Amino acid sequence: xxLVNTDYISGKKLETLEIVKGSFIQSKHVGKDIMAALKGLIxxxxxxxxxxxxxxxxxxxKRMVEEAEKMGADGxxxxxxxxxxVKQGAAEILVYGTAxxxx
Numbered sequence: 001x002x003l004v005n006t007d008y009i010s011g012k013k014l015e016t017l018e019i020v021k022g023s024f025i026q027s028k029h030v031g032k033d034i035m036a037a038l039k040g041l042i043x044x045x046x047x048x049x050x051x052x053x054x055x056x057x058x059x060x061x062k063r064m065v066e067e068a069e070k071m072g073a074d075g076x077x078x079x080x081x082x083x084x085x086v087k088q089g090a091a092e093i094l095v096y097g098t099a100x101x102x103x
Contacts, residue, residue, distance in 0.1 A: 002075035022063030
């Protein structure tokens with residue numbers, strides 16, 4: 001599966017299928033939230049939150065790819081990511097793009 005954020009794949013003629021998406025909501029346990037709050041007071045990277053977002057992004061992308069595979073796609077073009085806070089310490093990652101087949 002080829003995943004790109006452009007509207008083409010070099011050297012390939014494409015048949016557009018439809019929009020595919022993946023969504024994942026991730027949170028950290030309360031202990032990590034407390035540590036992040038303390039770290040927020042002194043500054044620096046909030047490692048637990050960086051890990052949380054990276055895990056959520058990977059899982060959302062996996063779900064989008066699974067949806068594209070179900071329709072027989074060879075790739076997904078125009079991939080975009082969006083995020084939103086669901087509650088304190090939890091975030092949703094949404095990824096979407098256009099599933100395509102090579103012709």
